Amino acid sequence: MADKVNVKITVNGKLYEREVEPRLLLSDFIRHDLGLTGTHVGCEHGLCGACTVLMNGESVRSCILFTVMADGAEIRTVESLGTMDNMHPLQEAFQEKHALQCGFCTPGILMTAVEFLDGNPNPTAEEAREAIDGNFCRCTGYENIVEAVQLAAKKMAAH
Amino acid sequence: MTESFISKSIKRNEDPRLLTGKSTFIDDINLPGMLHVAIKRSDYAHGRILSLDTSEAKKLPGVVAVYTAEDLGDYWHPGPLQVPPPTAIKGSVFYARPLECIAKDKVRYSGEPVAVVVAESRYIAEDALDYIYLDVEMLDYVGDLEKALEPGSALVHEDLESNLAADVVQEAGSWDKAVAEADHVIKKRLVVNRVAGAAIENRGIVAQWDDNMKILNCWATTQGPIPMRNSIAKYLGLLENQIRMMNPAIGGGFGPKIMSSQIDDVIVPWIAIKLGQPIKWFEDRRENFLGTTSERDQVHYSEIAVKNDGTVLGVKDVFYHNTGAYNPYGMTVPLNTQTHTVSNYNIPNFFTEIKMVFTNQMVVTPVRGAGRPQGVFVMERLMDAAAKRLGISPVEIRRKNVLQPEAFPFHTGIIGQDFVEGILDSGNYPAALEKTLEAIEYDKFKNEIQPKLRADGKHSGIGVILFTEGTAVGPYEGAKVMVGVSGKVNVVCAYSNQGQGHYTTFAQVAASQLGVKVTDVNVVIGDSGQWQWGVGAFASRGMTLVGTAIHQASVKVREKALNLASKLLNAPVEELELNDGVVRIADIPEQFISLGDLAMKANPTRGTVEEGMEPGLEAASYYGPPHGATGFGCLGMILDVDAETAMPKIARLVITDDCGTPVNPMIVDGQIHGGLQMGIGEAFFENLVYDEYGQMVTASFMDYLFPQASDMPDKFEVKHMVTPSPLNPLGIKGVGEAGAIGVPACYMQALEDALYEHDLDIRESSINPSKLFHYVKNAKSA
Numbered sequence: 001m002a003d004k005v006n007v008k009i010t011v012n013g014k015l016y017e018r019e020v021e022p023r024l025l026l027s028d029f030i031r032h033d034l035g036l037t038g039t040h041v042g043c044e045h046g047l048c049g050a051c052t053v054l055m056n057g058e059s060v061r062s063c064i065l066f067t068v069m070a071d072g073a074e075i076r077t078v079e080s081l082g083t084m085d086n087m088h089p090l091q092e093a094f095q096e097k098h099a100l101q102c103g104f105c106t107p108g109i110l111m112t113a114v115e116f117l118d119g120n121p122n123p124t125a126e127e128a129r130e131a132i133d134g135n136f137c138r139c140t141g142y143e144n145i146v147e148a149v150q151l152a153a154k155k156m157a158a159h
Numbered sequence: 160m161t162e163s164f165i166s167k168s169i170k171r172n173e174d175p176r177l178l179t180g181k182s183t184f185i186d187d188i189n190l191p192g193m194l195h196v197a198i199k200r201s202d203y204a205h206g207r208i209l210s211l212d213t214s215e216a217k218k219l220p221g222v223v224a225v226y227t228a229e230d231l232g233d234y235w236h237p238g239p240l241q242v243p244p245p246t247a248i249k250g251s252v253f254y255a256r257p258l259e260c261i262a263k264d265k266v267r268y269s270g271e272p273v274a275v276v277v278a279e280s281r282y283i284a285e286d287a288l289d290y291i292y293l294d295v296e297m298l299d300y301v302g303d304l305e306k307a308l309e310p311g312s313a314l315v316h317e318d319l320e321s322n323l324a325a326d327v328v329q330e331a332g333s334w335d336k337a338v339a340e341a342d343h344v345i346k347k348r349l350v351v352n353r354v355a356g357a358a359i360e361n362r363g364i365v366a367q368w369d370d371n372m373k374i375l376n377c378w379a380t381t382q383g384p385i386p387m388r389n390s391i392a393k394y395l396g397l398l399e400n401q402i403r404m405m406n407p408a409i410g411g412g413f414g415p416k417i418m419s420s421q422i423d424d425v426i427v428p429w430i431a432i433k434l435g436q437p438i439k440w441f442e443d444r445r446e447n448f449l450g451t452t453s454e455r456d457q458v459h460y461s462e463i464a465v466k467n468d469g470t471v472l473g474v475k476d477v478f479y480h481n482t483g484a485y486n487p488y489g490m491t492v493p494l495n496t497q498t499h500t501v502s503n504y505n506i507p508n509f510f511t512e513i514k515m516v517f518t519n520q521m522v523v524t525p526v527r528g529a530g531r532p533q534g535v536f537v538m539e540r541l542m543d544a545a546a547k548r549l550g551i552s553p554v555e556i557r558r559k560n561v562l563q564p565e566a567f568p569f570h571t572g573i574i575g576q577d578f579v580e581g582i583l584d585s586g587n588y589p590a591a592l593e594k595t596l597e598a599i600e601y602d603k604f605k606n607e608i609q610p611k612l613r614a615d616g617k618h619s620g621i622g623v624i625l626f627t628e629g630t631a632v633g634p635y636e637g638a639k640v641m642v643g644v645s646g647k648v649n650v651v652c653a654y655s656n657q658g659q660g661h662y663t664t665f666a667q668v669a670a671s672q673l674g675v676k677v678t679d680v681n682v683v684i685g686d687s688g689q690w691q692w693g694v695g696a697f698a699s700r701g702m703t704l705v706g707t708a709i710h711q712a713s714v715k716v717r718e719k720a721l722n723l724a725s726k727l728l729n730a731p732v733e734e735l736e737l738n739d740g741v742v743r744i745a746d747i748p749e750q751f752i753s754l755g756d757l758a759m760k761a762n763p764t765r766g767t768v769e770e771g772m773e774p775g776l777e778a779a780s781y782y783g784p785p786h787g788a789t790g791f792g793c794l795g796m797i798l799d800v801d802a803e804t805a806m807p808k809i810a811r812l813v814i815t816d817d818c819g820t821p822v823n824p825m826i827v828d829g830q831i832h833g834g835l836q837m838g839i840g841e842a843f844f845e846n847l848v849y850d851e852y853g854q855m856v857t858a859s860f861m862d863y864l865f866p867q868a869s870d871m872p873d874k875f876e877v878k879h880m881v882t883p884s885p886l887n888p889l890g891i892k893g894v895g896e897a898g899a900i901g902v903p904a905c906y907m908q909a910l911e912d913a914l915y916e917h918d919l920d921i922r923e924s925s926i927n928p929s930k931l932f933h934y935v936k937n938a939k940s941a
Contacts, residue, residue: 023282037187038180040410042359043444047860050359078180087175095174098825101833102658103177104184104360104410125873133869136860138359138411139658141832141898142868143875 007071011036012080020067027051027062029070030077038078038107042136049135052108053077059115078107081114089155090114090148099148101139109135113149122153161674161717161737164667165889168825169677173662182408185363185380186441193365194223196430196440197284198422199274199291200450201266204302204519204853205313206295208264213274216290221283223434225291226426227274228263234394234429235263238420241386241524242489244325247578251327251490253515256316258418258487258522260425266295267315267484268519269853270449272422277430277438300853301519304458304479308516315484315517324486325515329497331572332508334464337473341464345544351533351903352925353456353481353847354840355448356526357865358657360410362451363441364423366431375402375428382412382655383695384685387419391428399691402428406685412657413837414525415452417697420487448858453847454492454526455924456481457533463541464508469551469559473508474501476537480515483522490515491576492523495530495629498575499900500538503588503625503791504560511573519853525697527837528899530576531628536924539624539904543911544920553908554592554601554623561588561625568885575787576698577632583789584892585882591793591815592625598878599623599795599813613915618800619810620913626901628790630818630893631703631884635783637692638705640669640712642720642776646740646755648675651683653693654705659895660826661701667822668706668889672713673720674737675754692781699790699893702822707782707887715778720757723776727752727760788884788892792816794901798909805928805935807843807910809872814901817880818894824879827894832875834898840866841899842906846925 004019011034018033025044030036030053039062042050046064053062054076082088090113093099100106109132116123116131123131128149129142137145176182213225228235238257245251261272274291278284299313306312307322315322338344364379375397381387381404388404391397409416423440431438442451459478465471480493493513501509546556562569564587571581596602604621612619638652650669654661666680673680683689693705717737724742725732728750736745743751758776763769797811814831821827844864848857857863883890903924910926911919917938923930 021282031186032189035189036180037183040184040360041186042361042410043860045444045859045861048359048444048865078178082179084175084179084181087178091175091178094178095170098171098829100174100177100658101660101829102358102360102409102411103173103182104358104408104658106177107180110178129868129873133867136359136865136867138357138413138837138865139833140829141836141875142871143832144829146868 005068007067009070009073009075011075012077022066022068024067025063026065026067026070029067030062036077036079040104040107042105049112050105050108052111052135054111054115059112078110081110089159090152093148093152093155097144097148097151099140099144105135105137109137109145113152117153117156121157123150125150161672163671164677165671165822166820166824169663169667169823171660171663172666172678184360184408184410185365185378188365188378188407190367190437193437193439194277194279194434195281195284196427196438197276197281197288198272198446199276199288200446201262201269201271201273201293203266203295203297204269204300205298206266207298208262208266209294209296211273212292216276216287219283219287219290221279222276222287223279224277225274225287228261238487240489241419241487242491244489245494245574245578248327248329248574253325253490254319256485258420258485260420260422268521269855270521272450275426277434302849302853304481304516307518308514315519322517323514324482324517325490325513327490327513329573330510332473334473334475334508334510337464337508341472342467343548344462344464345548346462347540347544348922349459349461349537349540350923351455351457351536352923353453354526354845355453355847355863356413356415358411358413358416361442361444361447362416362423364427365437365439366428367437368432368435370435373401377402377404377428378407379404379424380409380416381419382417382657382697383419384655384687385653385691385693386695387424388687390419391424394425395428403688406655409655409657412696413527414454414529417695418452418524445858448863449855450521452522452524454523454529455533456523457496459537461537461541463545465545465549467549469549469556471504471506471545471560474506474541475510476500477512478514480513481518481520481523482515483518483520485522486515487522488524492525492530494576496534498571498573498581498629499531499534499627502571502583502627503562505562505566506560520849527834528896531896531900532903535626535900536904540907543908554596557592557625561592563589575629577787579786581629582786584884584886586789586791586817587880587882588625588791591791591817591880594878594880595623595793595795595813595815598876599797599811604797618802618913619797620909620911621797622905622908622912623793623795624901624905624908625793626791628699628893628897628900629787630699630790631784632698632700632787633783634694635781636694636704636708637779637781638708638712639690639777639779640709640716642673642716642754642758644755644758646753648673648680649683650680650709651690652705653685653687653690654701655685655696657696659701660823664702664822664826665706665709668709669713672717675740699895703788703887703891703893704782706822706891707889708780710889711780711782712778715780716776719761719778720754720776723757723761724752784886788819788886790816790818790892790894790897792897794905796905796909798906798913800910800913805931811876812872813876813878814898815878815880816894816897817882818897819882819884819892820890822891828877830894831877831898834896835875835902836866836871837899838902839871842903842925843927844870
């Protein structure tokens with residue numbers, strides 16, 4: 001087993017300094033080393049998108065990155081959005097539009113949408129659909145997610 | 160009047176927790192001292208185990224133990240069957256071969272477990288798998304359903320004479336009579352493909368033995384927590400209440416999470432007790448593809464007998480059903496196929512035969528749809544073929560034969576998965592057909608739009624099919640409803656929730672009787688420490704069975720509350736009303752008592768106990784229907800096909816669905832959307848494919864095409880009808896599988912219409928550009 005490596009990673013505004021195995025996946029680091037279990041793992045192939053987080057503002061698949069690759073980076077996970085009593089407009093929109101059922105893929109979709117709406121604050125349905133195309137959802141058929149992303153854009157503009 | 164929340168689109172109670180990442184899924188559970196399991200699986204599809212060497216794996220630092228079937232000793236035994244074979248069907252044959260939790264002498268499919276590694280981390284456990292050496296004497300792979308039954312085929316179970324796993328014949332009326340009276344008998348060989356449940360969360364289990372209390376705490380992604388608990392108790396020789404089985408949040412189910420007596424629930428609790436440390440196993444995606452369960456995969460030899468005027472006299476369907484290497488789930492799937500073949504139509508003569516076949520493939524158990532799509536596919540393809548032969552439109556032949564509203568309750572004469580005769584409880588099928596035709600503007604499309612498109616060289620086709628959804632089957636479910644001293648309500652049941660919204664819909668049912676807010680009802684699902692009677696989440700039965708049990712229990716609690724309030728307020732029950740969490744005298748609103756105070760008073764103190772007293776504002780109830788309630792609907796689709804690339808695009812998709820009373824219409828629509836997505840996946844994208852050696856070549860999302868957002872139509876046009884079921888007080892029927900059932904049949908009808916000039920005859924439930932190219936090519940050369 002290779003020697004452990006020291007990493008400094010800022011997650012949701014908090015700096016963590018940890019010793020990790022070079023092969024430790026970023027998704028496992030976030031979930032199991034830091035206990036931020038809102039980020040989910042669905043395939044470990046970088047395909048389903050459930051593990052999507054923001055790294056330095058860009059969406060990445062945390063299941064196909066090693067933790068050491070995030071050394072010095074700023075990570076944002078679903079826990080950085082709203083709280084149960086005070087949800088982010090995007091989260092409110094997802095509830096209002098019934099854009100989640102089992103909710104397992106949802107954190108990855110929310111983080112994808114955060115980045116997308118940052119660059120496109122007033123998307124068409126087609127653009128919103130294209131934005132979430134890389135995130136698998138088995139429950140919803142996606143239509144309500146598309147509507148929720150558009151509704152979130154309106155809510156965020158009004159804020 | 161107490162405010163009713165039934166049929167209201169209420170926002171879900173569970174969403175804030177899920178949306179903020181605060182729900183606990185199975186892999187989020189981490190306990191002190193927890194060890195991790197990885198499973199060594201056979202790379203061979205069929206072979207006799209010659210040796211299994213685990214010695215090197217055991218030496219790896221961090222590995223705690225490695226177990227094989229041999230290490231399990233007397234603890235190892237197959238099964239039991241999760242669903243018994245039907246006893247009600249005369250002459251049926253069923254050779255029970257329940258799952259082996261871990262292969263002992265033979266491996267029967269690629270992906271079958273052969274050893275279990277326990278290690279300090281999942282990483283180390285997976286490392287160790289590479290140091291386990293399995294040597295087998297290779298045996299011929301059995302994969303072709305028809306060849307598997309030919310003499311001389313290799314045998315999956317060598318103690319049987321053939322690979323026939325079951326044979327069930329059912330006949331209503333007389334097929335021979337239909338043939339004798341028919342002007343045409345049309346035959347078709349139809350093939351249904353195989354698809355994965357593919358919930359985004361894989362399966363998992365965590366077990367922790369408390370040696371002081373002698374209690375096994377278990378968390379599992381199971382769709383059937385009580386059956387799984389009972390199975391574990393039987394294996395370990397424990398009393399049921401020594402196992403506390405809990406469902407964490409579950410990331411989708413779709414069928415394959417129903418299974419127990421698999422390696423996870425048989426071995427992981429055993430290891431937890433043996434080692435005295437908590438154990439976690441969380442399946443990865445590759446294992447899910449190789450070693451969980453999946454469904455469809457049937458070959459049908461079907462015939463339809465019709466008269467020149469379009470009257471259908473009879474249908475005959477003899478089909479091969481792949482059960483994989485074992486048949487732990489009994490006959491559920493193919494029986495659903497039998498009951499869903501002719502059910503939309505008035506067809507007096509129906510002969511149906513199941514030939515269930517063992518193969519060297521993963522085990523088949525229900526996946527959303529569960530046998531229903533196959534039956535509907537066969538029937539609708541036959542109807543299309545008959546219409547074509549007679550030169551009438553697909554709509555006309557359906558109009559002519561559709562079951563009429565006055566026929567209900569309709570006795571089908573075919574025994575179903577609940578082992579009683581299928582009885583269609585209520586419905587109006589012609590209305591669903593007409594509503595769909597109107598919404599999709601069928602006549603306008605055929606008469607105005609399509610001719611213009613064709614004149615421009617464009618290929619656009621339309622399909623319209625009917626389907627039924629047998630739902631809400633027995634045996635039973637139960638629930639307990641309790642008002643707490645805070646005035647909030649607790650509902651406990653043993654069902655299982657994978658995203659269907661039960662934390663809200665069950666709350667709506669209780670709140671409608673108890674005069675509280677939906678957000679003030681706390682729903683506990685699948686915690687055997689709190690409630691221990693029930694069966695599980697399958698066959699779209701939660702809302703109907705658990706919902707009815709909750710309704711009945713809530714009615715009792717309401718009565719208890721009103722009777723107690725009547726005493727305390729000195730007013731007759733008829734003069735009381737229950738709303739906003741308080742009971743008031745209707746005419747004297749300042750005289751009231753809160754539900755919380757009533758709950759407090761309902762727990763007697765010394766000297767206040769009356770005879771026959773039952774403490775608490777609490778009641779339990781059970782509901783077991785005589786037979787299932789049958790939802791139904793009609794699906795219409797317009798498909799545009801790019802003739803150059805053979806790529807179809809769904810231009811419009813209209814579904815009319817009737818699931819009786821919709822408790823939460825928003826959630827009903829969500830269920831339909833999700834089902835449609837799976838149906839579209841099945842018709843065009845998803846395929847589990849084995850090669851000629853029994854290796855699955857689609858064991859990742861790189862090769863198994865999961866339907867994505869851009870693969871869906873822009874809009875699902877969902878229309879509703881409400882024909883309440885007479886079987887339960889709220890008139891509910893299930894809806895979970897509705898969307899998934901009809902898509903392949905509708906898709907192929909629309910595709911043939913789009914490519915009309917080639918006169919295609921599509922005989923399989925799943926198409927892709929490459930197959931389509933070959934259909935067109937073959938049609939040209941014919």
